[in-house]
Amino acid sequence: MMSYLRAESIEHALTLLKESASGAKIIAGGTDLFLQELPGHLIDIGFIGELKEIKEEKGQLHIGAALTHTLAANSKLIKDKATALAEASSLVGSPQIRNIGTLGGNVINAAPAADAAVALVALGAQAVLIDLEENIRCIPVDQLYSGFNCTSVDCSSEMLLKFIINTCEPGEGTAFVRFAARRALALPMANAAARIKITDGVISEAYLVAAPVKPAPTRLTETETLLHGEPAEESTWLKAELSAAGEVAVRGSLLRCSADYRKHLVGLMAGRALRTAASRAVERKEVR
Ligand SMILES: Cc1cc2nc3c(=O)[nH]c(=O)nc-3n(C[C@H](O)[C@H](O)[C@H](O)COP(=O)(O)OP(=O)(O)OC[C@H]3O[C@@H](n4cnc5c(N)ncnc54)[C@H](O)[C@@H]3O)c2cc1C
Incomplete structure (x- = not known):
């Protein structure tokens, strides 16, 4: 029979996990876990x-x-x-x-x-x-x-x-974007996030992540390198879009979209995330 135990503190959760041996699992909101095979004991940390x-x-x-x-x-x-x-x-x-x-x-x-x-x-x-x-x-x-x-x-x-x-400091901006069939209750066909730093109008740091590309959210390192030292302007974002789409090898999905379409979307999402992150970096005042 399955048991449900509510932990009152971190120490209590660890004790409950120890007592339940390997048949237990942590549960927080349960929105993913309840769609999977449930373990013998659930320890609620929520x-x-x-x-x-x-x-x-x-x-x-x-x-x-x-x-x-x-x-x-x-x-x-x-x-x-x-x-x-x-x-x-x-x-x-x-x-x-x-x-x-x-x-x-x-x-x-x-x-x-x-x-x-x-x-x-x-x-x-x-x-x-x-x-x-x-x-x-x-x-x-x-x-x-x-x-x-x-x-x-x-x-x-x-x-x-x-x-x-x-924390994001002056001259830095971050953004997240996604593309899905609907605005709610639809997993994304592609998503991307960027963190960018602008110094005297030039990109001095760029982190760009897209998914689903590999098992983990993936940094697009070729595009990050291309961005370094470039002016924060539209021609750079267009180059980054092409580079981002070009550097990923993605899978298609029968439920969501083909591999070619997803590749195109990765480029678009990367460009959108970069543009928004850059405009936020400028709003926070450039570092001099
Ligand atoms: C209808 C629906 C729509 C959804 N839409 C989206 C969406 O648009 N985007 C999206 O990203 N996700 C979506 N999800 C997935 C899900 O809601 C999220 O991933 C959510 O953040 C999972 O959190 P949870 O607390 O419910 O995890 P749980 O289901 O409680 O746990 C998930 C896993 O994490 C483990 N775990 C949880 N917390 C800890 C912890 N602190 N330490 C160790 N292990 C832990 C659990 O043991 C389990 O293996 C959707 C799910 C549903 C059902």
Whole structure:
């Protein structure tokens, strides 16, 4: 028979996981988990306040893994200092899904084009995990994937605590965009996120991520290199669109779109994310 246990704190969740041995799994919102084969024991971490906190400390945002998409999308701190994440969360599923689905679940479920995960990778987020012996490890979000729809995290013995993101400073801007058959309740055919820094009208740093390209949200490194040192203007975004579409090898899907169409969309989404991130960087005043 299946059991459902509600954890009141991080320590309590770890104790419950230990007591349940390997037949247990963490549940947050359950929006992904309930569509899969359920384990013998579910440990609910969705009521632990500490896992829902958003804090700014020494130029970094600390964002709890059990923060819901609704809270992420509405957080002033996230909207201001990590705009792409607020944007991605605001586009997940529907209001009902956003009210219970969490950032941690989005990443650990390991769907290749999970919206918040794509934004987190472009923002350079680190994931902080704790194991049953209370050892902590910190790892870049894109390294939490071990294959299509597979995470490298064993959710019966390790828990994701939070994400750490360097806050967006003057001269920097971020953006997330996606393309789907409908505005709500449709998984994206392609999505992209960008983080860009502009110094004296020239691109001094660029992170560009697109999905679904590989199992994990994928940095488009050839396009990032091409952008470095280029003027922040329309001719550069057009070159970046072509480069982004050219550097990915994507799969088609019977349900969503052909490989050729998806390749074209990756270019378009990359261009849109870059243009919006760049205009936000300029609004925040260029670094001199
Ligand atoms: C109708 C519908 C529409 C959707 N639309 C979208 C969409 O547009 N975009 C999108 O990206 N996703 C979408 N999703 C997927 C889903 O809602 C999100 O991925 C959501 O963020 C998952 O979070 P959750 O808290 O519900 O995860 P859960 O289902 O609770 O957990 C998912 C996995 O993560 C593990 N887990 C959760 N939290 C932790 C933790 N802190 N530490 C360790 N392991 C953990 C669980 O054990 C499980 O394996 C949709 C889902 C549905 C049902």
